[in-house]
Amino acid sequence: MTNRIVLALVILYLLLPLGATLVFGISNGNGIGFSSYQEIFSDHDFSATLLLSFELALASTVLAVVLITPTAYWVQLRLPQARPMMDFLALVPFAVPAIVMGFGLIEVYSGNNTLLSILSLGLVPLLSNPPFNVVNTPQLLVCAYVIVSLPFVYRPIDNSLRAINTKVLTEAAYSLGSGWWRTFLTVVLPNIWPGVISAALLTFSTAMGEFTLAELFGIYTFPIYLNVTGQNNAHKAASLTILSFLLTFLCVLGIIFLLRRRPGGAKQDERLDIVAIK
Amino acid sequence: MAFLKLEGITKYFGQVTAVDHINLSVERGEFLTLLGPSGCGKTTLLRMVAGFEVPNAGTIWLDDDDITHRPASKRPMGMVFQSYALFPHMTAEQNIAFGMSIKRLPKDVMQQRCAELLKLVGLSDKGRSYPHQLSGGQQQRIALARALAVEPKVLLLDEPLSALDAKVRVTLRNEIRRIQQQLRMTAIYVTHDQEEALAISDRIAVIAKGKIEQLDYPEEIYSNPRTVFAATFVGTSNHLQGVVTFPAEGICQAEQYTLHIPPMPHLHTGDRVLVIVRPEGVTIQEANETIDSEANSATGNHITGVIELRTFLGPFTRFHVSIDEGKTFTADLPSQQARDYYVAQKVLLSFPPSACQVLPLDAREVEAEHLTEGEKV
Numbered sequence: 001m002t003n004r005i006v007l008a009l010v011i012l013y014l015l016l017p018l019g020a021t022l023v024f025g026i027s028n029g030n031g032i033g034f035s036s037y038q039e040i041f042s043d044h045d046f047s048a049t050l051l052l053s054f055e056l057a058l059a060s061t062v063l064a065v066v067l068i069t070p071t072a073y074w075v076q077l078r079l080p081q082a083r084p085m086m087d088f089l090a091l092v093p094f095a096v097p098a099i100v101m102g103f104g105l106i107e108v109y110s111g112n113n114t115l116l117s118i119l120s121l122g123l124v125p126l127l128s129n130p131p132f133n134v135v136n137t138p139q140l141l142v143c144a145y146v147i148v149s150l151p152f153v154y155r156p157i158d159n160s161l162r163a164i165n166t167k168v169l170t171e172a173a174y175s176l177g178s179g180w181w182r183t184f185l186t187v188v189l190p191n192i193w194p195g196v197i198s199a200a201l202l203t204f205s206t207a208m209g210e211f212t213l214a215e216l217f218g219i220y221t222f223p224i225y226l227n228v229t230g231q232n233n234a235h236k237a238a239s240l241t242i243l244s245f246l247l248t249f250l251c252v253l254g255i256i257f258l259l260r261r262r263p264g265g266a267k268q269d270e271r272l273d274i275v276a277i278k
Numbered sequence: 279m280a281f282l283k284l285e286g287i288t289k290y291f292g293q294v295t296a297v298d299h300i301n302l303s304v305e306r307g308e309f310l311t312l313l314g315p316s317g318c319g320k321t322t323l324l325r326m327v328a329g330f331e332v333p334n335a336g337t338i339w340l341d342d343d344d345i346t347h348r349p350a351s352k353r354p355m356g357m358v359f360q361s362y363a364l365f366p367h368m369t370a371e372q373n374i375a376f377g378m379s380i381k382r383l384p385k386d387v388m389q390q391r392c393a394e395l396l397k398l399v400g401l402s403d404k405g406r407s408y409p410h411q412l413s414g415g416q417q418q419r420i421a422l423a424r425a426l427a428v429e430p431k432v433l434l435l436d437e438p439l440s441a442l443d444a445k446v447r448v449t450l451r452n453e454i455r456r457i458q459q460q461l462r463m464t465a466i467y468v469t470h471d472q473e474e475a476l477a478i479s480d481r482i483a484v485i486a487k488g489k490i491e492q493l494d495y496p497e498e499i500y501s502n503p504r505t506v507f508a509a510t511f512v513g514t515s516n517h518l519q520g521v522v523t524f525p526a527e528g529i530c531q532a533e534q535y536t537l538h539i540p541p542m543p544h545l546h547t548g549d550r551v552l553v554i555v556r557p558e559g560v561t562i563q564e565a566n567e568t569i570d571s572e573a574n575s576a577t578g579n580h581i582t583g584v585i586e587l588r589t590f591l592g593p594f595t596r597f598h599v600s601i602d603e604g605k606t607f608t609a610d611l612p613s614q615q616a617r618d619y620y621v622a623q624k625v626l627l628s629f630p631p632s633a634c635q636v637l638p639l640d641a642r643e644v645e646a647e648h649l650t651e652g653e654k655v
Contacts, residue, residue: 164366165361165363168359168361168363169363169365171328171330171350171357171359171363172357172359172363172364172365172421172424173365173376174329174330174349174350174351175328175350175351175353175355175356175357175425175434176351176356176376176377176380176424176425176427176428177351177352177377177380177381177428178351178376178377178380179351182380187365190367191365191366191367
């Protein structure tokens with residue numbers, strides 16, 4: 001009985017602000033109505049910023065997962081001595097505020113620092129000047145999002161790699177004639193899939209809701225639109241919050257669906273399909 | 279030239295020499311076991327053969343090909359791991375087919391070969407099971423089938439039975455031997471279990487501190503150990519350190535005991551030796567005045583002692599007999615004959631010269647023997 005009361009209180013604690021926001025969003029001076037939602041859907045900025053944020057989040061997610069997953073695997077397999085360094089690097093974004101990183105990136109790619117040019121092997125000057133100027137572009141924002149989400153990507157993937165016997169599975173695959181990439185894609189990746197999906201979800205959520213960097217870079221994303229709207233129309237902002245929540249909720253559902261359908265789900269009645277592992 | 283030949287193989291991990299100039303030849307179809315304690319370098323040696331480690335020095339020849347620097351995925355080896363290493367997201371059949379799919383064999387050939395291998399390891403009905411649905415023994419059988427599926431020239435087994443319970447271990451080791459003989463497969467097997475090594479191998483390489491102590495047939499390893507380590511590591515044995523007094527007659531003095539050993543004309547008076555007596559070579563009698571007075575007669579060796587511990591081991595019973603302060607002698611008697619003896623009973627232990635294996639000791643070994651005194655018997 002006590003458990004149920006505690007559970008009910010927790011649910012209430014979580015849902016009450018959401019309920020209040022929903023009610024506030026649909027209420028106006030005269031009563032209840034969906035005018036705020038009509039306003040949102042007819043606002044061009046809503047769809048434009050939402051689409052841009054979605055694209056940035058998707059690009060950040062893909063880049064982060066594609067960069068970090070093989071790296072974490074490589075470190076686990078060949079460079080275990082580099083693991084403390086990776087752990088440290090994965091914690092840095094927690095310690096460094098986004099505003100510091102934002103200014104740092106702008107400073108690096110806007111200035112003309114000889115030392116940086118040498119250290120980056122000429123990459124910084126190349127990316128700071130036309131035609132490849134990345135300052136205040138969505139591309140640089142994507143890179144910044146990848147760094148911000150590093151702890152959320154590296155941790156779950158590294159934990160998944162530790163949970164399976166990565167080294168022995170890799171050696172078993174090698175002994176059967178498999179090369180590094182095939183082993184990674186057909187043996188390791190399917191077994192760390194839950195970690196990869198978690199990493200993707202967390203990166204996507206972080207990028208979708210990120211405000212500081214986008215503001216500093218002057219890119220009009222959905223969180224900035226939300227902020228601007230909140231300053232002018234509180235009812236519309238509340239409805240936007242609900243829409244944002246629904247969007248996140250749908251993403252979580254999608255991830256859960258993907259996790260359930262992950263490769264290697266132990267279904268006894270599954271037919272042998274040798275071609276599938278080719 | 280031997281089918282698989284290791285020449286001067288050396289491997290360092292930092293300052294530690296894991297494998298020290300090992301030379302080893304394995305004939306086609308032979309079952310060779312690398313036997314030794316943990317950390318002796320046996321697994322490192324196997325991993326170098328598999329291609330998971332690169333030797334710092336030496337050459338590995340397989341069928342006249344130098345494969346020393348060939349990557350593991352390009353070597354014609356099949357490997358069975360201690361932890362099974364089955365791919366968790368694949369069924370047993372898919373695990374077995376993995377290597378064949380890399381070789382791009384036709385689907386029907388793969389399916390036929392899967393069925394044959396599942397039959398060979400006695401798991402025809404488990405093809406569609408996932409690893410987590412199989413017992414440890416079944417998983418290791420699938421791992422064996424998977425290693426055999428790629429038709430390797432050499433099968434490498436790294437302590438494949440260590441994670442299994444005792445009964446399954448015995449059954450599976452017999453299965454491994456049967457399959458190896460049936461397929462005439464060259465196999466290298468790593469274990470620290472001397473009983474397993476003696477039971478399964480054509481030849482055994484006893485390894486200690488990165489070096490081969492003795493490479494021989496199991497019977498020879500047990501009956502005629504060439505080094506103190508081989509003698510102490512393989513089988514249970516009693517040790518008596520002594521000094522040769524009459525080499526030609528085969529007499530040595532081990533503290534207060536004058537021991538009759540086989541004649542040792544190649545030794546000199548004053549040479550230090552280690553006399554090794556296996557427990558099954560020792561007989562027990564009730565101690566009495568008559569026999570005590572005749573102790574250490576020319577026909578054999580007799581030592582009196584008091585039974586400290588009596589352990590029933592099924593077909594035989596093991597007695598730990600205290601013969602001196604802090605020294606224990608072990609004797610095995612058929613359980614039928616062991617009924618008359620009990621703990622705290624004074625008994626006479628007897629063993630003929632032929633039951634004594636004698637190894638010359640150098641100064642280093644004398645010291646080592648002293649250090650391991652407590653672990654010997």
